[in-house]
Amino acid sequence: MPAKKAELQAPETAAISEDNLKALFKKTFSEEIADFTPLKGDASARRLFRIKSAGRSVIGAVGPDRLENTAFVEFSRHFKKEGLPVPAIYSADLSKNIYLEEDLGDMTLFQFMLKERTGPDIPESVLAAYKKTIDWLPAFQMRAGKTLDYKYCHPRDSFDRQSIMWDLNYFKYYFLRLSKIPFSEQKLEDDFNALTAFLLEADTSYFIYRDFQSRNIMLRDGEPSFIDYQGGRKGALQYDVASLLYDAKADLPPETRRELLAHYLKGAGASGVDKAVFMKYFHAYVYIRIMQALGAYGLRGFYEGKAHFLQSVPYAVRNIEWLLRRGDVPVKMPELTRIFKSMAASSYLRQFGSTKLGLTARLTSFSYRNGLPSDDKGHGGGFIFDCRFLPNPGREEKYAPLTGRDAEVISYLAAAPQVGAFLENVFSIVDPAVENYMSRNFTDLMISFGCTGGRHRSVYCAEQLKKHLAEKYKMRVELQHRELEPLAKETRL
Numbered sequence: 001m002p003a004k005k006a007e008l009q010a011p012e013t014a015a016i017s018e019d020n021l022k023a024l025f026k027k028t029f030s031e032e033i034a035d036f037t038p039l040k041g042d043a044s045a046r047r048l049f050r051i052k053s054a055g056r057s058v059i060g061a062v063g064p065d066r067l068e069n070t071a072f073v074e075f076s077r078h079f080k081k082e083g084l085p086v087p088a089i090y091s092a093d094l095s096k097n098i099y100l101e102e103d104l105g106d107m108t109l110f111q112f113m114l115k116e117r118t119g120p121d122i123p124e125s126v127l128a129a130y131k132k133t134i135d136w137l138p139a140f141q142m143r144a145g146k147t148l149d150y151k152y153c154h155p156r157d158s159f160d161r162q163s164i165m166w167d168l169n170y171f172k173y174y175f176l177r178l179s180k181i182p183f184s185e186q187k188l189e190d191d192f193n194a195l196t197a198f199l200l201e202a203d204t205s206y207f208i209y210r211d212f213q214s215r216n217i218m219l220r221d222g223e224p225s226f227i228d229y230q231g232g233r234k235g236a237l238q239y240d241v242a243s244l245l246y247d248a249k250a251d252l253p254p255e256t257r258r259e260l261l262a263h264y265l266k267g268a269g270a271s272g273v274d275k276a277v278f279m280k281y282f283h284a285y286v287y288i289r290i291m292q293a294l295g296a297y298g299l300r301g302f303y304e305g306k307a308h309f310l311q312s313v314p315y316a317v318r319n320i321e322w323l324l325r326r327g328d329v330p331v332k333m334p335e336l337t338r339i340f341k342s343m344a345a346s347s348y349l350r351q352f353g354s355t356k357l358g359l360t361a362r363l364t365s366f367s368y369r370n371g372l373p374s375d376d377k378g379h380g381g382g383f384i385f386d387c388r389f390l391p392n393p394g395r396e397e398k399y400a401p402l403t404g405r406d407a408e409v410i411s412y413l414a415a416a417p418q419v420g421a422f423l424e425n426v427f428s429i430v431d432p433a434v435e436n437y438m439s440r441n442f443t444d445l446m447i448s449f450g451c452t453g454g455r456h457r458s459v460y461c462a463e464q465l466k467k468h469l470a471e472k473y474k475m476r477v478e479l480q481h482r483e484l485e486p487l488a489k490e491t492r493l
Contacts, residue, residue, distance in 0.1 A: 025060065070152055206235065214244070
């Protein structure tokens with residue numbers, strides 16, 4: 001019987017809270033309410049309403065956690081005083097868990113991106129909005145963070161060892177266990193301890209917004225305003241940038257992430273942030289942010305049965321797949337790395353919702369003299385085609401200094417029947433794999449062409465396959481001619 005009693009009380013309690021909000025509005029503005037509309041909820045237990053009179057519109061909030069409400073109200077007042085674009089707090093009755101704030105409209109950065117974006121690339125209008133958003137981040141982290149009263153932080157005043165372990169265990173129990181990814185409890189705990197120790201080597205004296213993502217950025221007349229920082233606390237600069245750039249459903253392409261990270265570092269550098277030191281810890285913070293998000297998806301999706309939260313999982317898995325290839329974390333995490341590789345290889349985790357991640361073909365030409373291309377994804381290497389039996393223009397003096405990208409060599413190879421037949425066979429092998437991978441939401445296929453010197457035949461064939469895939473499937477193709485343009489070592493963004 002107690003369950004039924006609770007069920008009966010919930011609507012009554014909700015009605016009382018709404019009445020309290022209406023009373024607070026009337027007391028604050030001395031105006032009659034013309035419209036009181038509930039807004040679509042987010043993942044929290046907080047309830048929001050748009051309250052209108054004849055001359056104004058405000059947002060009314062009811063939050064069941066008084067400490068969280070206090071954090072939002074106090075942080076908002078402080079940030080507003082510091083000149084940051086956050087909602088004004090008109091009034092609050094924290095004893096009743098209610099407050100009134102400025103109405104910033106309905107357009108989030110995420111919604112703006114959905115409206116403007118028509119394909120995988122990010123339009124200039126969206127890129128500009130992201131850069132405006134990033135321009136404000138150091139002001140939160142450094143300027144306003146220096147004078148913030150951290151006693152209002154909830155549930156902890158810093159992203160310390162306890163906070164990190166909460167997030168890691170959130171990932172372990174609500175995502176790994178419920179998605180049936182096997183792991184060794186002790187080995188994973190050892191990796192968690194190693195990762196935590198490394199994360200805490202970074203400077204953690206800044207304010208971290210904690211949930212700095214596109215859904216928490218409001219756009220009004222093209223300018224950003226910021227909400228939902230009530231979980232903020234002291235921590236490392238890297239966390240918020242990781243939150244924004246690796247926000248799963250925003251699905252930012254790698255080159256966009258690089259550009260935006262460079263934009264952030266330029267602004268932060270003006271405040272004395274060292275790029276090399278920042279990058280030492282950055283990808284480790286990307287990992288923990290993704291794990292925290294996956295824990296949330298697992299809790300809401302697997303545990304609570306809210307299937308729409310699981311639609312973000314394939315995007316998060318693709319981000320992990322990218323990190324396995326490009327992310328630099330100078331700490332050994334063998335069990336966690338094995339788990340991430342299992343996730344990247346999982347068809348099950350890529351199938352939630354109607355997600356279409358898009359396949360990238362990574363093409364390489366190479367010389368057998370210098371060995372096979374490295375499989376930096378750990379997928380087993382994909383296809384390797386041997387071009388050494390084809391006619392070799394490199395044996396003729398006039399073609400020797402040229403490459404498979406030069407017009408004379410292209411004409412020579414295009415005129416050779418063996419080359420055309422070979423490429424037709426390559427296409428007939430690769431195309432079914434491409435179509436199968438696309439249907440299963442896999443995101444990476446490695447295809448390599450080798451010849452003796454890696455300058456003529458393999459280069460030409462790789463270029464022809466790139467053209468074929470781009471035209472037939474409109475897919476993303478990355479092409480490296482290893483012997484012509486070896487990748488320079490660089491700081492990976």
